[in-house]
Amino acid sequence: MNGFKEEPMPVVPSAPPLQPPNSADQTFSIINYGCTAGPPDHFTSSPPVPWSTGLCDCCDDVSSCCLTCWCPCITFGRIAEIIDRGSTSCGVSGALYTLILCVTGCSCMYSCFYRSKLRGQYFLVEQPCTDCCVHCCCEGCSLCQEYRELKNHGLDMSIGWHGNVERRKRSAAMKPAVYQGMKR
Template identity: 70%
Template sequence: MHTDTGIVLSRMTTEIEESWPQAPSAPPQPPLSLDLDHPPTKQTNPASSNLNSHSPEPWSSGLCDCCNDVSSCCLTCWCPCVTFGRIAEIVDRGSTSCAMSGALYTLILCVTGCSCLYSCFYRSKLRGQYFLEESPCTDCCIHCCCEECALCQEYRELESRGFDMSIGWHGNVERQKRIAASPPAVQGGMTR
């Protein structure tokens, strides 16, 4: 049964890859055109390979911009395991569920008291996928000193890239398929 699910998911991934155009890497993606299988990657021009490579992009919001998004701030304050689980599911492209990641985060928090040891790896993975700068300091340091702020920033970053965090990876894939399949809007009839 698990093999059938893997085959179906593999086919869905192939169909999505074939139906979505590749997004350019220089400008950030608009929120409603997700490229779920191919995040922006660093691309260099062969003619300018000896020049400085293109620098990492800044985050869409600052580390302490929690006041601008009260809902994710409250969620992270009261249930950081849910915020982390949602981030991990999107970053892992659905290979781990929100519940599984959140439960592991909680277990590590209860056993060691340092869930930041687990969550900082996802910050690094998110930065790698979207070529974000490592600022204001290292990922591990940010998560050790400001765990909740770091989780809120990562949550906002994924939302700014068009993900609906509450529906998870598979929900975002389905939403994108519906958007891609819908016919374009037609303007009014002929006029003089």
């Protein structure tokens, strides 16, 4: 018609679809991913994993249980600092928790938000009921469980986010490089 000959469009092969991760790839923490913002996007559809300890296993870590019993604001502040990856400090989060507790008596509404964030970061199952119900019915036990979960992921809760990042950098720098010789 116009003197132009229509040529067929070239076929471009598409990339294979992403496969779900195997069971070894389902646990993510600062240890696995260093200081990144989180796991890769294709892992967001991972099946939920169980908590490392139960809700009522408070006596598994007596020191955190006592800390939570006498000063839940400190426990919450430490949890919030780690979950927020250092963008909020332990002191600010703990003070806000205490202020909400003193003014309204409903600090559980604030802390249940962080339980949801923690579950999202580590792909944890929402159990034994919703996050809000767990915090409203048993605030102390839920804070202890979250604290233990973060400790079980290799974090030292007493040094905060930035301390854990520095510790991770030091341990990575101290690992000797192992070179293997030629093999036949």
